[in-house]
Amino acid sequence: MKVGTVGMYGGKFLPCPHMGHVYAMIRASTMVDELHVVVAFDEEHEKKLCADGLIPHIPVRVRLRWWTQLTKDMPHVHVHAVYEQQTGHISDWQRGAEGIKAAIGKPIDTVFSSEHGYTDIFRDLYPEAQHVVIDAKRVAYPISGTMLRTEGVMKHWQMLPEIVKPYFVKKVVVVGTESCGKSTLVRNLANLYNTNYVEEWGRTYYERLGNCENITLAQDYPEIAFEHKYQEKEQLAKANKLLFIDTEAIVTQYFSMLYIGERQPILDEIARLQQYDLWLFLEPDVKWVDDGTRSFGEQEVREKNNALLKELLREFDIPCKTVSGNYQERLEQAIRYVNEMVEKT
Numbered sequence: 001m002k003v004g005t006v007g008m009y010g011g012k013f014l015p016c017p018h019m020g021h022v023y024a025m026i027r028a029s030t031m032v033d034e035l036h037v038v039v040a041f042d043e044e045h046e047k048k049l050c051a052d053g054l055i056p057h058i059p060v061r062v063r064l065r066w067w068t069q070l071t072k073d074m075p076h077v078h079v080h081a082v083y084e085q086q087t088g089h090i091s092d093w094q095r096g097a098e099g100i101k102a103a104i105g106k107p108i109d110t111v112f113s114s115e116h117g118y119t120d121i122f123r124d125l126y127p128e129a130q131h132v133v134i135d136a137k138r139v140a141y142p143i144s145g146t147m148l149r150t151e152g153v154m155k156h157w158q159m160l161p162e163i164v165k166p167y168f169v170k171k172v173v174v175v176g177t178e179s180c181g182k183s184t185l186v187r188n189l190a191n192l193y194n195t196n197y198v199e200e201w202g203r204t205y206y207e208r209l210g211n212c213e214n215i216t217l218a219q220d221y222p223e224i225a226f227e228h229k230y231q232e233k234e235q236l237a238k239a240n241k242l243l244f245i246d247t248e249a250i251v252t253q254y255f256s257m258l259y260i261g262e263r264q265p266i267l268d269e270i271a272r273l274q275q276y277d278l279w280l281f282l283e284p285d286v287k288w289v290d291d292g293t294r295s296f297g298e299q300e301v302r303e304k305n306n307a308l309l310k311e312l313l314r315e316f317d318i319p320c321k322t323v324s325g326n327y328q329e330r331l332e333q334a335i336r337y338v339n340e341m342v343e344k345t
Contacts, residue, residue, distance in 0.1 A: 003031045003132055004110030008100060010038035010082075011113075013063050014046055015055045015148055016167070019159050020114070020141040022070060024134045025077070028112040031132065034076045035112075036104045039064050040096055045086035053149035054345055062167070069163045080104070090121075097125040114138065152345045154241055166236045170345065171275070172338060173245040175313070175320070176282030177254075177305045181330060185282065185323075186246040188331055189338065195240040200247045201228040202255065221256040222266050225249045229270070242338065249274055250316060254309045271316055278341050280334055281313070281320035286327065 009028050013021060029035045041060040050057040064081045071077040080103040084096030101108065111122045111129045114136050122131045138144070143159040153160060153168045160168065172189070174182045183200060190197035202224045206216075228248065236243055249270040257263055284302040313320055321337045323330050 001031065002033075004130065005033045006104065006106055006108050007032035007035045007110040007112055007132075008038060008104065008108050008126075008129075009035060009112040010040055010100065012040055012046065012145070013067070014049065014145050015053075015058050015153075016063060016164050017066050017070060017161060018141065018143050018145065018148060018156075018164075019161060020135070020138055020143050022161055023140045024112060024114055025070070027134050028110075028132070029074060029077050031112075032110050034078065036100075036108075037067050037071065037077060037079045038100050038103065039067060039079070039081045040084040040100075041081060042084055042086040050149060054152040055149055058167075066161070066164055070161060078104075093121060093125060154342055154345050157241055166239070168345075169236055169239045169241060169243050170277040170341060171232070171236070171243050171245060172278045172280065172341075173248050173276040174280045174282060174334075175247060175251050175309070177284050177302060177309055179286075179302075180282040180284045181286055181327060182246050182282055184327065185280070185330060185334060186244045189242075189334060190244045192335070193240070193242050193244075193338070195242050195244070196235040196238055197244040198228065198231045198235050198246060201231060202247070202252065216259045218256070218260055218262055218264065221252050221264060222270075225252045225267055225270050228252070229274070241342070245276070248276070250312050250318070251309070254305075254312055257308070258305065278337060279313075279318055279320040280337060281310075281322050282330065283322060283324040285324050286330075 007028055009025055011021065025035070025037060039060060041063075043057070043060060047057045060081050064079060067079045071079055080100075082096065082099040082103050084099065085092055108126055108129050110132055111126050112132050112134060113122075114134055116133050116136055119131045119133075122129065135141075141159060143156055148156060148159075157165070174186050176182050183203075186197045186199075205220065205224050205227065232243070232245060249267050253263065253267040253271065256267060284299075284306050321333075323333045323337075325333070
């Protein structure tokens with residue numbers, strides 16, 4: 001049922017739009033000719049608000065981007081970011097309302113929220129508008145921004161819109177030298193946590209070329225690193241809370257140094273830009289297996305290469321969790337580290 005012509009639905013949406021917000025926005029969009037979603041922000045205040053929570057502050061540009069993505073197929077819904085200083089005084093609301101009116105640029109006749117307590121405030125700020133309350137008891141989606149900030153997103157995963165989830169997926173990367181069980185561990189962890197994984201792209205790369213690891217070219221390694229990052233992005237969009245990743249740019253650099261004796265600046269730059277939430281370093285203390293694509297099987301060589309990789313990781317200040325022992329012990333250690341990380345989010 002139409003209730004007005006120009007509607008406004010606003011909030012901080014901190015840490016992110018949740019499904020309760022999406023529900024209210026969609027309901028509101030059916031009641032007016034055009035709806036304006038306003039992301040109000042005061043980032044200094046928000047950082048203090050998030051300081052004691054489980055989720056670090058998320059910039060307004062990210063929240064604005066999420067709302068833009070959520071409404072991209074709704075031509076009558078428009079998204080704005082409006083600065084609203086938070087000092088605890090009613091004047092904050094008044095200045096914020098002035099900014100909202102300027103951003104929308106036309107008379108607002110309907111204001112939407114999920115709080116009956118805002119009625120008197122909105123009557124003063126928008127005297128020509130009616131206040132429409134949507135799902136005040138949060139029956140459709142029992143969630144709030146406060147719950148997300150204090151309890152974390154993992155506990156309320158199903159309350160996040162699909163376009164928001166990749167931002168909060170925790171990326172676990174497994175690194176190590178040849179034949180230390182990386183691929184096996186990554187697959188096992190992905191299956192145990194019911195999510196996706198990213199395979200070591202170097203293996204796939206050379207399989208496509210007929211298994212020619214012993215005649216690699218310098219340009220192979222950046223191509224491998226770029227493709228690996230693309231696969232991470234693809235799998236991140238489909239991951240369930242966690243994404244497990246087999247190797248990354250530092251390991252690719254390590255292989256470039258081993259096979260062609262060349263350290264490539266572009267791989268260092270990729271390594272500096274990449275971000276992971278948990279690094280698992282596998283010691284080479286399981287039996288070396290010759291799968292037809294490996295070259296450094298002698299234990300003395302394995303130890304030397306292991307030291308080289310550790311030195312590279314230290315150079316980039318990577319805080320690795322070391323995993324060692326037999327395959328059962330490795331799995332148990334990895335699960336413990338992953339669970340510890342998840343509990344904090």
